[in-house]
Amino acid sequence: MADRTEQYWFDRNDDCRTQRRKKQRFRRNQARGLSLAAVMFELRKSYQVLFITLNVDKRYRDDVNFFTMQGMRRTLFQRIKDAHAYERRRRSIGRPLEDDERTIFHDIRGLVWRQESGYDGGSEHVHLIVFVSVSRRDHVRACEELGVAWNRITKWGGFDNANRYAHSYRNKWGVAIGYVHRNDDEKREALRKLIGLYMSKTVQEPLDRDEDDKLFGVRYFG
Incomplete structure (x- = not known):
């Protein structure tokens, strides 16, 4: 029986051992991505789900390799973590954040990430599936705010806000982004496909990475 997931891990230029390792990865x-998604909907009944690609402005792409992008990604995740820690400290002393102090970082509950290179040595980029509090009523604006924050942090950044054209994915995985309720079977299944296929793939791997460098991961921020 044909493996319908083959396009997400198979490269005919790989030897048998490499093909096997990529399929296992x-x-x-x-498993990791789908497990996080399941846990997120156990903890809260609904989210605004964002799908964003973080990249680099064309003017600076020649200056950014895998390790540069890796560092920028880690900085972004640390800023999100710091925002949650700061909010918890404020709450512990009875001084919750004012509305004008909140940023998109405070409303990010968890995410799935994948770092990769474009085909034929293209630019480095990071895909994110982000679970955001439904207090963010406009998922397109929330995604835009995250992209602008990335630009501010990296100075060289660019981004693609896929929430602007969410319905273009209807015939691919289904509409998996925007408002998603735990009982919406259609959107939940589309999200499982997006995470379990596209985000989990082991193609487009950067050539300059070391064997131990991670290209995929999940983060939970609470």
């Missing part, structure tokens, strides 16, 4: 990525 694809399965591990699937």
Whole structure:
């Protein structure tokens, strides 16, 4: 029986051992990503789900390799973590954040990430599936705010806000982004496909990475 997931891990230029390892890694990525999504909907009944690609402005792409992008990604995640820690400290002393102090970082509950290179040595970029509090009523604006924050942090950044054209994915995975309720079976299944196939893939891997460098992961921020 044909493996319908083959396009997400198979490269005919790989030897048999490499093909086997990539398929195993694809399965591990699937398990981790889908597990996080399941836990997120156990903890809260609904989210605004964002799908964003973080990249680099064309003027600076020649100056950014895998390790540069890796560092910028880690800085972004640390800023989100710091925002949650600061909010918890404020609450502990009875001084919750004012509305004008909140940023998109405070409303990010968890995310799935994948770092990769464009085909044929293209630019470095990071895909994110982000679970955001439904207090953010406009998912397109929330995604835009995250992209602007990335630009501010990196100075060289660019981004693609896929929430602006969410319905263009209807015939691919289904509409998996925007407002998603735990009981919306259609959107939940589309989200499982987006995470379990596209985000879990083991193709487009950067050539300059070391064997131990991670290309996929999940984060929970609370």
